[in-house]
Amino acid sequence: MTTVGFIARNALRNKRRFILSVSSVAVSLFLLVTLQVALRELTNPINDEGSTLRIIVRNKVSLAQPLPARQLPTIERIPGVAAVTPFSYYGGLYKGDEKFTSFAQFAVDPVRSFDLLSDAKVAPEQLKAWAADRTSAIVGRKTAERYGLKIGDRMQFTGQIYPCDLEFKVAGVYEGTADDRNVFFHQKYLDESLGDPGTVGTWWVKASSVEEATLITDRINKAFANTSAEVRAETERAFQLGFVSMWANIKILIGGISMVVVFALLLVTVSTMSMAIRERFRELAVLKAIGFRRRDLFAFILAESFGLATLGALLGAGGAWLLYGSIDMQQLSNGMFLMFEVTPQMLALAFSIAAVLGLLSAAAPMLGVARTSVVQGLKTLD
């Protein structure tokens, strides 16, 4: 027999309680990790390589307000601007989807847009075919796979924001961005369908260098100050964080739930460990009598408590990591979650909580053992 074996035997003496305790830690930490992943997914914008160079220009009044198409030459002339494209969110409902389409559709300039989306990889002949056909579109790989779309297939959309329905021919498939789901089509096609209103949703601008990006936002804002369509230019990161700020209450809510989960878990584990040690007080007194020191008994209790919490963390947090790494959450959540990735930081958080849990739940029993003399312990009833 080894000391580790002795600790394991003690931990497993009441198997049902052991399984239930480990399960409670595992389920709680699984839930905690899931909440953390969801929170990250909802509040942490996806950044790709090109995002540091991109600037988004929108109407200063609101994102929903369009911008005049005539602003294009003015933006193009601003020093440091490498490329500009209109970027209008169409927001159509794809044929077959009843309430919600999991991918966005944007009207852009087919020649310049892929200059801006530098991370997107698409075959040059497909890009060429797209530019040549005004009713064609480039589709993200994930959307193409999800709907089984091939080049030449047609996609029909019902307008939800704009009063027009559109039909595109798939000219190409792109991939390599953080979100390979979008569909890009010609701004001109949207304009024609709407009766050429002379507006765009937003402008997407590519800066010639990262250093220039901040300067360009100021220049663009100033260029349209005191005009009938004042703009708000900001880096892509700032634009995304604007969306994130809308989730503030969700963050507090998820944070609150996470704290409650951890606290409930603490109570359960402390109670379990106290119970497990209390019913062994007599045995611990016998161990003391035969020569085990107080610190040996502390080590036994701590090891048992740590073991229980760590096993729970392995099953809960490790299980979450395995599960979310093996399922397509994007498909399961109908596109709401893209990555649903358990990060090393989240695993570290879960295991840290388990460690603290192990320590705290051992504290009360250790105090009891420290306070009880051998003689008192031997008088304890079984």
Place this chain on the structure above:
Amino acid sequence: MSAPHIVTIRELSKVYRQGEINVVALNNISLDIAQGEFLTLMGPSGSGKSTLLHIIAGIDRPTKGVCRVQDIDLTKLDESGLADWRNQNVGFVFQTFNLIPVLTAFENIELPLLLTRLSAKRRREQVNTALELVGLAERQKHLPRQLSGGQEQRVAIARALVTDPKLIVADEPTGNLDSNSAQEVLGILQMLSRQIGKTVIMVTHDPKAAAFGSRSIHLEKGELTN
């Protein structure tokens, strides 16, 4: 020539505080116990015999006086020092056996040896020797719940013996046993004293059990009466 003393007690007192009242458990006891002796402590409940046994075994401390065991003044040892001393010098046998229910007979006996630096092989040898001494070699893989009361107490005696201590203390070791099992257990304790030279100190109420000892002393209200 008489055997050297293994235990020397001088003017030993133990006073418990219960709320506002002081309860005198032992009052000015002086006692010598010779090496190899089988001493029985008798007396009515509350007479202080268990307290005296606990102090000799180093699991309780006197309020005043001296308790020397093998020339070591136990009152001078700290908590850790006492724990080490107990592991090397004392074997315990309790009325309720106090075996660890999740360990086999073999593992229960091996438990005190986990605190030593003996190799696994050496530990195994010592446990087997102790098991043979109490006649339970064939029951080594049994859990306590699979043993009779007498067998459990024999395992407890083997556990007390396994570190080869000079002193074995037994607190009412036959209190939970039928007469046959009690005879067996007392026979083993007597054999340990007579044949192996262990000093055995046993607390008992039972005069028949006390008859197995080489000397019997009586306590009453915390004082020696003979």
